[in-house]
Amino acid sequence: MSNVSGNAEEYLLDVRHLKKYFPVNRGIFTRDKVFVKAVDDVSFRIKPGETFGLVGESGCGKSTVGRSVLRLIEPTEGEIFFENEDIRKLDEKTLKERRRNFQIVFQDPFSSLNPRKTLRQIVSEPFMIQKICSQKEANERAADILAKVGFSRDSLDRYPHEFSGGQRQRICIARALALNPKLVICDESVSALDVSIQAQIINLLKKLQKEMGLAYLFISHDLRVIKHISDFVAIMYLGTLVEAAPTDELFRNPVHPYTRSLLSAIPITDPDIQHERIHISGDVPSPMNIPSGCRFHTRCFMAEERCKTEVPKYIEISPNHFCACNVCAGCGK
Numbered sequence: 001m002s003n004v005s006g007n008a009e010e011y012l013l014d015v016r017h018l019k020k021y022f023p024v025n026r027g028i029f030t031r032d033k034v035f036v037k038a039v040d041d042v043s044f045r046i047k048p049g050e051t052f053g054l055v056g057e058s059g060c061g062k063s064t065v066g067r068s069v070l071r072l073i074e075p076t077e078g079e080i081f082f083e084n085e086d087i088r089k090l091d092e093k094t095l096k097e098r099r100r101n102f103q104i105v106f107q108d109p110f111s112s113l114n115p116r117k118t119l120r121q122i123v124s125e126p127f128m129i130q131k132i133c134s135q136k137e138a139n140e141r142a143a144d145i146l147a148k149v150g151f152s153r154d155s156l157d158r159y160p161h162e163f164s165g166g167q168r169q170r171i172c173i174a175r176a177l178a179l180n181p182k183l184v185i186c187d188e189s190v191s192a193l194d195v196s197i198q199a200q201i202i203n204l205l206k207k208l209q210k211e212m213g214l215a216y217l218f219i220s221h222d223l224r225v226i227k228h229i230s231d232f233v234a235i236m237y238l239g240t241l242v243e244a245a246p247t248d249e250l251f252r253n254p255v256h257p258y259t260r261s262l263l264s265a266i267p268i269t270d271p272d273i274q275h276e277r278i279h280i281s282g283d284v285p286s287p288m289n290i291p292s293g294c295r296f297h298t299r300c301f302m303a304e305e306r307c308k309t310e311v312p313k314y315i316e317i318s319p320n321h322f323c324a325c326n327v328c329a330g331c332g333k
Contacts, residue, residue, distance in 0.1 A: 053233040061239045071088070123145060244323075258296050
């Protein structure tokens with residue numbers, strides 16, 4: 001479990017041993033099933049006002065973690081405590097009420113916005129669903145939150161297709177913040193944007209976090225973005241966490257070979273800096289046929305014979321720095 005030191009009451013979100021398996025039929029003429037182990041025993045905690053970065057290759061299960069935490073998809077196993085309340089045990093009505101406190105911003109803003117509704121209608125809708133206020137007051141609150149993300153009142157009656165990609169993502173952020181949540185999950189929320197627009201959205205998220213006391217679960221494959229916005233970073237590979245540490249510690253002292261290879265792939269703009277690129281071979285194994293032992297051993301440049309059979313323990317190798325590796329220094333023998 002990552003970043004677990006301290007009393008559980010200190011944390012806004014506490015995810016314990018989360019699993020999500022998707023059943024898949026083997027074929028038309030058989031009832032046998034295999035399971036895609038999208039998330040397999042993931043644990044982490046997020047403090048109020050903290051940004052927790054979750055990094056990994058496409059298909060590693062990081063988006064499934066975000067959606068499972070919100071119960072947009074039901075986890076197979078595990079506990080999800082939000083403010084010390086297990087949201088997996090909530091009935092549908094209670095869960096709807098609790099969702100005021102945790103929201104999500106999706107990767108593709110255009111597909112997550114209703115093309116038939118105006119900007120005003122989109123952002124005022126959460127108030128009506130939760131039955132918080134009248135339509136008139138909801139419209140006023142929508143105008144206020146949209147002003148925070150950079151929209152004037154002149155644009156409130158326009159439709160999503162009339163805005164650029166960056167503007168549409170601002171609309172999604174406004175909708176997520178409408179009910180003044182405590183936690184926002186950003187699922188690759190800047191990956192589809194130009195670099196300059198990415199910077200604007202990230203700076204906006206940081207500004208809103210400071211003003212509203214928000215906590216973020218920031219999911220991305222871009223380590224440069226993660227480094228800029230996160231307080232704590234976890235590296236995910238094939239459904240599990242392989243390393244986690246405070247941001248400065250992780251980037252200064254990466255331990256797991258997968259983390260080291262990812263960090264070595266970050267481009268260096270200064271030609272005078274010597275930069276050693278660590279290459280990993282092969283493709284990510286199928287989550288329907290996970291390798292025995294260490295899941296990374298088929299691609300690892302440090303793998304030993306025992307890595308094929310021995311599952312590494314996820315342990316604290318230094319204060320608040322966690323890693324799962326059979327051969328890394330500090331991870332045990």
